[in-house]
Amino acid sequence: MQAYTGFAQVYDIFMDNVPYDEWTNYLVGLLKEYGLHSGLVLELGCGTGSITRRLAAKGFDMIGVDISEEMLEIAREIEYNRDFDCSEDFIEGNELPERSNILYLQQDMREFELYGTVSAVVSICDSMNYITSEEDLLKVFQLVNNYLDGGGIFIFDMNTVYKYKDILGDNTIAENREDCSFIWDNYYYEDKMINEYDVTIFVKVDEEVEDEVEADKKEALNEGHEKNKDSSVSLYEKYEELHYQKAYTIDTVIRLIEKAGMEFVTVYDAFTHNPPDEKSERVYFVAREKHQENKLYI
Structure with a gap:
């Protein structure tokens, strides 16, 4: 587990x-x-x-x-x-x-x-x-x-076996929310009756870290890179997990x-x-x- x-x-x-x-x-x-x-x-x-x-x-x-x-x-x-x-x-x-x-x-x-x-x-x-x-x-x-x-x-x-084999098997589930998102890849191995979940999660970092990055970016832009001066930056932490369930x-x-x-x-x-x-x-x-x-x- x-x-x-x-x-x-x-x-x-x-x-x-x-x-x-x-x-x-x-x-x-x-x-x-x-x-x-x-x-x-x-x-x-x-x-x-x-x-x-x-x-x-x-x-x-x-x-x-x-x-x-x-x-x-x-x-x-x-x-x-x-x-x-x-x-x-x-x-x-x-x-x-x-x-x-x-x-x-x-x-x-x-x-x-x-x-x-x-x-x-x-x-x-x-x-x-x-x-x-x-x-x-x-x-x-x-x-x-x-x-x-x-x-x-x-x-x-x-x-059930039916759910893993015919509903989840070899399908991808993805959701994008305001502060986080995930990609959930399913792989069903029929011979072992095992479903593998490859989960990738992106979580928005807290505002203090974002503010620091934004300040660094503006400083760089002020040194001569003006065309993207009004753009904003959002940072996300990435997590990867692997899970297995059996039918x-x-x-x-x-x-x-x-x-x-x-x-x-x-x-x-x-x-x-x-x-x-x-x-x-x-x-x-x-x-x-x-x-x-x-x-x-x-």
Whole structure:
């Protein structure tokens, strides 16, 4: 797994088209459907905490785990400043909740550790696709099973083989914003069922640096290069990152859930209660902790 580094500082800007409120409502609906209305919830691959904060606003006690310290720094800063990025109508009364004291931990989900068990584990935004081998995915599932309360629920989403092969594969996504831009090249290797993301990010430098450069430029122009005297300069820092995600068949995921000792409950076409079809791009899995002989239940 590779952590987001340079991309972390602009991640939320480029993800502002994701309907996080709707995703959270769907997730909360599933949790309640399977008996969880409150309690301690762990989110794996929490990133900058967009879902974590929303679940906290819904009344859950949250732990967020992510491998990227840069992403967690942003999550902690938002939490500290109580800058909850929920829509105005998301929280009843249009008022932000008191600071929720979310616990953020920098850990690799393949070897995460907690001090005790949790009522539920969730993982959203295809974080599980970053686990690029069946062996490692099994480790994650085994750890989840170990840290769930008796009968606890595990809900996670995944991008499908169809999405990687027919939607993302060998395509380029690019966005240009006022202060940043990115180019996202996708390459899907069908034999390994791996999708490679080559991400190039350009982030505008702060105004003080720009002012210094502008002053140097004007000084040079005043020495005899008058024709471009009124032009302006904008400077951007460039970051390059390489990420990999793996496509898994639904049957493979179910097999690994059961091999990890959990009960497979169901799988849905994302944001519905319908079974997946051949053109489902994202699916949600629901699994449940099963009694383990060597596990201490309190």
